Amino acid sequence: MSTSQDDILARELAYHENLYSGFAQSHFARPAVRALRSNMVQRILHLTGANSTSRVLSIGCGIGDTELLLAPHVRELTGVDLSPAGIRQANADAQQLGIHNARFIEGTADVAQGPFDVVIAIFLLHHLSDADLIEFAAHMARILTPGGVFYSLDPSRHRASGAVGRLLIPSLMKKYQTDDERELDPEETRRLFGREWKSVRTDTYDFGSSPMAGLFPGSSAAYNLSRGIDDLLLRLPFFRQYGSNFEIIATRS
16 A cells, blocks of 8 residues: 555544544434435345345444444344444444344454355445555455345535535535545446446435435434435436435446
């Protein structure tokens, strides 16, 4: 790893250690954010086919707020993150909630023992360079079972919400992202996946509902309303191309 990559990793880790030392715990527990995470879980189950027999790996799990909602639906779940603070919180929450089929370990994907039926990466790929993303995708194919599914969710370079946010509320935008992360082009990201995959496709997750959860975290009603509007808007190609976050759904050969 180059010096610049070491520096980026150190900055990212410092940012997330701070994030997972108070703010994330309170923010992610807000009603709208919980509703968003619940929607994510249902989407993951639908698109990956994960069920009560599935071994699931989540890379970049943070404090495990999505993973602990997903765990009751699968056989076992392993979460991995570089942040010691995030992993401590995730394991503590699993114990408090009585969730015994989920474990959280500090490190990278290399520390998880496969094979897995499903691998998920929520808001992770946009932290990687193109070269690292190619290597990451190849590793995902190696640790998945034949026919296994990889799912990711990341911010789109074309998102209308990002352009509006940077113009109207730049300080709030910076609160939710680091200087080193980036927005990704869905099609360019799809092409970085190699030949190990039977199929790789993209989809648009949302247009305005995720930003609404960030702006109004105390109102699950506001999120659910905006999610319903999203489901209508995303039927139209115009809104799909300017969606806030996009998905990669890749099936291993």
